[in-house]
């Protein structure tokens with residue numbers, strides 16, 4: 001079992017009431033530290049990194065509004081890339097959370113507007129959430145974020161990029177995307193630095209296409225910390 005599979009397994013056992021549930025980080029030393037991008041919702045503070053079962057020293061924490069990754073060259077991805085390069089993070093996790101205000105602006109602002117008139121949504125809020133789910137899906141946002149990070153040339157291919165959701169009330173973790181399957185070469189701890197063997201020509205004798213050339217016209221203004229400073233950084 002690999003690191004994040006063990007994390008989710010231990011988290012589920014703890015949620016089910018198993019007093020012996022827990023992670024043994026020493027067994028996964030080669031996969032640590034990890035870097036996680038979460039929403040900056042204050043409800044995340046008591047959860048991270050405790051729900052992962054790893055120590056703070058093994059946890060590089062980036063936050064932004066709604067853990068949104070707008071594209072493969074975005075500041076969020078650059079900060080994740082720097083976490084891998086500078087802090088030697090071995091695995092990446094995009095961790096969304098339920099009840100995220102950035103994915104329910106309609107409900108949030110409507111509820112506030114109605115409150116101003118002395119009206120409370122109460123149980124009707126749930127119905128409104130269901131109605132808005134098509135544009136307020138936190139898990140879909142995590143899937144998009146994982147895809148942008150995974151396709152970014154800035155992120156080393158062997159680094160697994162996981163997607164998870166955490167329940168802010170219970171701390172329960174759920175998979176959105178298991179990054180081990182998509183990572184090339186397995187966990188970063190087994191990075192093979194030897195040059196790749198030449199690929200064979202295809203059936204028409206054409207030379208194989210090389211790896212895609214990075215778009216160097218994109219923004220390359222690396223900034224230490226970028227727009228996503230780690231919480232608690234001195």
Ligand SMILES: [Zn+2]
Nearest residue numbers: 039041100101
């Ligand atoms: Zn949020």
